[in-house]
Amino acid sequence: MPENGGSIGVPTARRRRVPRRFLTAGLAALLTTTGALAVTGQPASALQNYVQPVEVTWTDNARPTRSFQAEDAALPVGSWQSATGDKHTSRAYFTFDLSPYLGQRIISARAVAGERSVNDCDKPRELQLWRTENPTTAPTWKSAPAAVKKLADLDVPGAPCPSTYLTTLVTNEVRAAIAARQSRITFMLRIGEHEDGLQWGRRVNTLGVSLEHNHAPNAPGKLSAGGLACRDDLFIGTTRPEFRAEVTDPDVNETGGVDQLKATFAWWPTDRPAERTELEFPYTLPSGSRFQYTIPDGVMTHGGTYAFTVRATDQYGDTSDWAPECRFTVDTRIPARPVVTSTDYPAAPYEPTAFGPGIPGTFTFSPNGSDDVVKYEYTSWDSGFGTVPADGPGGTATVTYTPKNPGYHRLEVSSIDRTGNHSQTTLYEFYVRQTAPRITDGNPTGGFGEPRELTLRPGMENVVEYSWQLNDGEPTTVRADADGTAKVTVTPRRGGANMVTVTSRTSDDLPSGTGEYYFYLASTPTISSPDFPLDGSDGPLAGTPGTFIFAPGMPGVTEYVWSVGGGAQHTVAAKEDGTATVSYTPTEAGFQWIEVFSRTADGDESETASGYFVIFSHAPEVTSSDYPAYGESGGPGVAGQFTFRPARDGVTGYVYDFGDGPKTVTAAADGTATIDWTPQSYRVDTQGLVRLKVREKIGDIVSDETEYGFYLGKLAPTVTSQDYPPSGEVGGPGIAGSFTLTAHVPGSTEFVYRHGTEEKTVSAGPDGTATITLTPTEVGGNYLYVSSRTDSGITSGEGVYYFTVANPN
Structure with missing residues (x-):
């Protein structure tokens, strides 16, 4: 997720009761802390929904006690005549559920209707939108809900008749209902002054509301101070802690866009809450980002206890709750260097002391008077890095360490207190004695497959057995004689370097280090x-x-x-x-x-x-004026000539391959050859690249390969449309348009096209064109993919035609 650095810019402070020196230091910190990033240009993400009514009814004055449902999402409004010649007058009612939006900011609300049919388009449109009381039962002509307010005449200037898109803003009405905690709102469509006139009647589509709304941000989370996540009993080891917090917002629009948020940090000494300081960042970051701010010098002191919190504000001014307070105590005191002791491996950096490789020893770490040490950190040559907890605040810890090799060893140990402060390092040095067995070869000049008797001698007291292996073979165990020695026989059967490894074990079950013996057997052919x-x-x-x-x-x-x-x-x-x-x-x-x-x-x-x-090479030279090397030319169905020229005298023919299998051609007296080639299709997987591979023949000898690459032209059909031109937003979902396809591969007899997932074909006319009709269903960018082909199977490359469908909302 995006993350900014320390504060920059001039902060907006509220209730700032701090010494003058803090104001100066704070501004300097804002201007110098690195890593801040102001992210701009991301789309706002207030949620936009097209809300459908939960109740849709229409009434009829000829049947005043009945309520009627929409038929095929259409309702009569105004006067109309039945099949029997009876006259009716109707009004339509639409009730919307506002409960999902209670407590949210309503940015805009737009009522959207459309006409399905109109009795007489020569008469002016008198379609009116009203707000009514919310009905308790389905409205009838006789028990219709009371009209509260006329909102608009739905007559968009220049709109066709009938019009599929008639709209007006109802933002204030929806806001008022939300503010009043009303869970429902009802709108009515009716004809105005000429409601009784048959010529003014029409059938309308179900009314909808395009609603743009916004949640307040969430309370910020993932608070940390001085690099440590906030928790109870938190100690930090710096007087300039870095505060961090993640800001999020529940709004995510249909394209994944999120709200842009500001953060406001507040901090204070816990025993002096009146000294609270607030800083609002001067820029925004997208939801999911982290803000961070570093406290300047001179504000916090060792031993002081402080708290901070954060809140977020989105681009609409909606503000989150303050995050739960993060409390911490500043502890900058460094613990004392620890004391390290071991009876198994006493400190002696230059002389062997005890034990040996593979024998574990214990080491004890002590705090040396520091009462808040909680763990120890140590490193060793053999085992790398480790940490071990103390047995209590200011307590000790014991680790087991097993040296792998003889000689000089050391442990580097530091204490870590509750704050995470590290002490200086204690260097504990000791020397591990050599305990590996010694190996003597009784046949040091032996050859491949000849046995060698090896004598094993102990490197430590009381050895009772040895374990040995040759190279990567299985280990073998042998008992030691009374003097601690043993004899084994090995028969090497691997050329080159060979190795025998041996370890021993004492009567007290102590392991030795590893003895190694190398010898070499010549075997290379x-x-x-x-x-x-x-x-x-x-x-x-x-x-x-x-x-x-x-x-x-x-x-x-x-x-x-x-x-x-x-x-x-x-x-x-x-x-x-x-x-x-x-x-x-x-x-x-x-x-x-x-x-x-x-x-x-x-x-x-x-x-x-x-x-x-x-x-040595004698690969031929390849040329073509029709298809120049690594240029784009020709295309499917366009023939070209290729000439092969020899690199050596005596060439009798050539083997060539366009990627569809090898073919041969006989060379002329001068060693050259010319072939004709007509591509049958455009290779989409190589973006039109063709790799011609040619070898020359001198009798039975076939040369190395020459690769000649070139690109085919696509020759994809072109597409034109007056209904949906390639620029601008036109038409709309459900509105058909014509598209003319023109082939560029000679002899094309049909087109293959797809708009969506279904592939279709249409025959080409004698002039190489065809016209198709498409009815787009998606608002925004649309793609039409088209290719052509001939009766002989020659196919063009696929072209794409892009057009934009207007949004009726």
């Missing part, structure tokens, strides 16, 4: 080639087949696993002499590499060998 020089000299042309020969670097090799350029791995069996030969045909030019490792029948694998070689 060799690579050679009569066709691809591996010494950096010139290599063959792309497409030239060749071979590589692999030779073993360890005994018992039965197969090789190889790959080129990090690609797919291939396996080849070794011959009796342990070698293997593989074939490879490079399809791309440039610097390349081959990798191979060997494997025995037991699954033992060697290290990986690498070889590097260079392949």
